[in-house]
Amino acid sequence: MSYIEVNGLKKTFTVRKKREKGKLLREKQTVEALKGVSFSVEKGDLVGYIGPNGAGKSTTVKILSGILTPDGGEAKVGGKVPWLDRKEYVKHIGVVFGQRSQLWWDVPIIDSFSLLKDIYRIPKTDYDNRLKELSDALQLEELMRTPLRLLSLGQRMRAELCGSLLHRPELLFLDEPTIGLDAVSKLALRDFLKWENREYGTTVMLTTHDMEDIAALCSRVMVLGHGKKLFDGKLPDLLEKFDTVRTVSVRYDSDVLRIDMPENVKCEHKGEEYILTYSPAEFPTSRLLKALQDAGNIREMTLQPENIDHLIASMYKEMDL
Amino acid sequence: MNTVKLYIRSMGMLLKSHLQYPLSFFMQTIAQLIMEGGEMLAVILIVNRFRQLKDWTGGNLFFFFGIMSVSFYITEFFGRGITGDFPSMVRTGRLDTFLVRPRGVLTQVLCGGIDPRRITCIAVGVAALVIGSRMSEVVWTPLKVLCFAESIAMSCLLILGLFMIEAIFCIHSVKSVELVNALTYGGRSACQYPIDIYPKPLRMLFTIIAPFALTLHVPAAWIMGKNLYGWPSWTAFVTPLSGVLVFGIMTVLFKQGIRFYRSTGS
Numbered sequence: 001m002s003y004i005e006v007n008g009l010k011k012t013f014t015v016r017k018k019r020e021k022g023k024l025l026r027e028k029q030t031v032e033a034l035k036g037v038s039f040s041v042e043k044g045d046l047v048g049y050i051g052p053n054g055a056g057k058s059t060t061v062k063i064l065s066g067i068l069t070p071d072g073g074e075a076k077v078g079g080k081v082p083w084l085d086r087k088e089y090v091k092h093i094g095v096v097f098g099q100r101s102q103l104w105w106d107v108p109i110i111d112s113f114s115l116l117k118d119i120y121r122i123p124k125t126d127y128d129n130r131l132k133e134l135s136d137a138l139q140l141e142e143l144m145r146t147p148l149r150l151l152s153l154g155q156r157m158r159a160e161l162c163g164s165l166l167h168r169p170e171l172l173f174l175d176e177p178t179i180g181l182d183a184v185s186k187l188a189l190r191d192f193l194k195w196e197n198r199e200y201g202t203t204v205m206l207t208t209h210d211m212e213d214i215a216a217l218c219s220r221v222m223v224l225g226h227g228k229k230l231f232d233g234k235l236p237d238l239l240e241k242f243d244t245v246r247t248v249s250v251r252y253d254s255d256v257l258r259i260d261m262p263e264n265v266k267c268e269h270k271g272e273e274y275i276l277t278y279s280p281a282e283f284p285t286s287r288l289l290k291a292l293q294d295a296g297n298i299r300e301m302t303l304q305p306e307n308i309d310h311l312i313a314s315m316y317k318e319m320d321l
Numbered sequence: 322m323n324t325v326k327l328y329i330r331s332m333g334m335l336l337k338s339h340l341q342y343p344l345s346f347f348m349q350t351i352a353q354l355i356m357e358g359g360e361m362l363a364v365i366l367i368v369n370r371f372r373q374l375k376d377w378t379g380g381n382l383f384f385f386f387g388i389m390s391v392s393f394y395i396t397e398f399f400g401r402g403i404t405g406d407f408p409s410m411v412r413t414g415r416l417d418t419f420l421v422r423p424r425g426v427l428t429q430v431l432c433g434g435i436d437p438r439r440i441t442c443i444a445v446g447v448a449a450l451v452i453g454s455r456m457s458e459v460v461w462t463p464l465k466v467l468c469f470a471e472s473i474a475m476s477c478l479l480i481l482g483l484f485m486i487e488a489i490f491c492i493h494s495v496k497s498v499e500l501v502n503a504l505t506y507g508g509r510s511a512c513q514y515p516i517d518i519y520p521k522p523l524r525m526l527f528t529i530i531a532p533f534a535l536t537l538h539v540p541a542a543w544i545m546g547k548n549l550y551g552w553p554s555w556t557a558f559v560t561p562l563s564g565v566l567v568f569g570i571m572t573v574l575f576k577q578g579i580r581f582y583r584s585t586g587s
Contacts, residue, residue: 107334120422
């Protein structure tokens with residue numbers, strides 16, 4: 001049996017609609033956040049969980065971290081059902097929400113950590129060792145006496161990570177951990193997560209909109225949309241399915257009146273630049289080059305690198321999300 | 322005992338947070354003093370004008386006022402998580418962070434809020450109690466001190482229990498809480514005066530549903546050597562226990578409510 005086993009997980013929310021004129025009671029509407037999602041995760045895996053807003057990612061994380069009770073289906077983590085016996089279960093997990101803090105806003109972060117030690121009943125020596133280790137890895141030494149509210153977003157996320165890992169959880173949930181971080185902070189965060197995973201075999205499940213997170217960290221990616229699992233596998237395999245379009249931009253020496261292109265090549269004219277989007281499978285690259293050359297004297301030409309966000313966007317579109 | 326230690330440590334930290342903004346803290350504390358001082362002024366005016374309200378002397382009125390103030394504001398001081406902050410804990414998703422920690426939710430809610438500005442309100446209440454007890458010529462015996470302490474403790478639990486009704490509504494994402502405010506703030510305003518000056522429906526409300534009469538008035542009347550409902554004097558020790566009963570029921574309902582919790586946002 002796998003470490004995390006999820007089978008046919010369902011969750012429905014009831015949303016009250018705005019009251020219509022002339023009606024006494026507001027109508028209710030049910031929204032199916034999860035329509036039977038199943039997957040399994042092995043111990044020590046680093047799994048990415050992606051999907052557009054409202055796909056049900058956070059709902060899954062909330063169910064697996066014991067915050068919500070599902071309406072149907074089963075889930076077991078390390079043989080335990082998250083929403084039964086919550087207190088016993090959450091001792092072994094850590095959760096980081098990208099958009100809400102788990103630490104205390106107005107006090108130095110070291111005070112927050114020390115209170116977490118009491119909350120999780122961590123023995124003193126364990127706590128001291130672990131805090132030293134985490135503050136080295138996350139470079140928190142200098143920030144320990146600073147109140148959370150005075151930290152930058154990147155510093156705060158490092159502090160949150162430290163707080164959620166003090167009790168050495170076997171499983172770490174990260175809900176959009178890199179949201180709003182600058183490039184340096186993102187890289188540091190990813191390095192740290194890799195280190196923690198390698199060093200302690202911590203299983204990590206992260207939701208994100210940042211495909212670079214997935215590319216850098218995750219051996220496996222799951223795509224969720226409209227409450228259903230749409231893809232489960234390696235990132236390259238996912239990309240191969242949708243990586244079908246190439247973009248070329250061209251500048252000419254002099255103004256070019258028009259470029260002759262078939263309909264399946266999209267041609268945009270921006271200033272001096274022509275941007276062409278085409279699918280090599282439909283229209284061979286050599287024919288495209290020939291057509292471009294026929295149109296005039298090419299000054300420069302760039303083949304734009306594949307943009308992972310575009311790919312995901314086209315994937316969502318194709319999957320009708 | 323670990324929970325008590327956690328609570329005390331949390332209180333220390335929250336106090337530290339409040340003192341991060343010393344000027345604001347100071348101003349608000351003064352504002353509280355003026356507000357509660359105004360309430361007391363109303364009692365002073367009544368005592369000056371009428372000398373007596375039913376069978377109650379001016380001293381008795383001060384004593385009732387004081388015991389209510391002290392109970393109510395001790396509850397708001399230490400139970401801020403329930404009496405004030407809970408709706409925002411639900412709205413901002415702070416409750417989610419409580420749910421992923423291996424401690425009781427109610428414990429964490431109570432550890433999550435403190436309102437030290439109420440200290441001045443408590444001080445006004447204590448002053449009223451001292452004046453009331455002098456004027457009523459209360460002779461304090463160990464038994465009376467015990468009865469007094471029980472009354473305050475049980476009233477605090479009762480008030481906390483009543484505020485928990487609001488919290489339970491809040492978990493079910495029901496916003497309208499005015500009805501509940503009638504019991505909590507309404508109860509405080511009404512029951513800082515002796516209960517028998519009110520017509521029967523109000524007396525019933527504050528004896529059976531929100532039993533301030535049982536936790537406050539019965540023991541306070543006995544301490545001042547009077548008898549409220551004509552009940553034997555041992556009832557002064559028994560009726561306040563209704564406070565822990567209300568608190569117990571609400572704790573169970575609160576725990577049930579958490580199961581229906583549906584969280585917010587991403």
